[in-house]
Amino acid sequence: MAGSTQGTPVIDLLANMTLASVNASSLDPETLMIARLAALAAVGAPAISYKTNFEAAVAVGIDVDRIRGILTAIAPIVGAPRVATALIAIGEALELELEDFEASL
Numbered sequence: 001m002a003g004s005t006q007g008t009p010v011i012d013l014l015a016n017m018t019l020a021s022v023n024a025s026s027l028d029p030e031t032l033m034i035a036r037l038a039a040l041a042a043v044g045a046p047a048i049s050y051k052t053n054f055e056a057a058v059a060v061g062i063d064v065d066r067i068r069g070i071l072t073a074i075a076p077i078v079g080a081p082r083v084a085t086a087l088i089a090i091g092e093a094l095e096l097e098l099e100d101f102e103a104s105l
Helices: 009-024 029-043 047-059 064-078 080-093 098-104
Strands: none
Touching (some): 029 047, 029 064, 064 080
């Protein structure tokens, strides 16, 4: 298979898809990452999805306060269950215990 490495072909594919999406977007990097994080919460994404986006999010200045703001903004639209699922997945992605992550929010 062209373009993949021996150890992580699926992760490599996801990273390449993410890069292609970023390059094709007309949004500024911060707005793009806010939209991506909000979309992850909206679809109930697993921790690995957040983990693959956090490096880029941090690079454009998105911190815990911004994540809190994003989740607060979308809660009335996506609902409490999706926001709770996002909190758990984000905590897992950051390798935090849920109590520690909630304390940081």
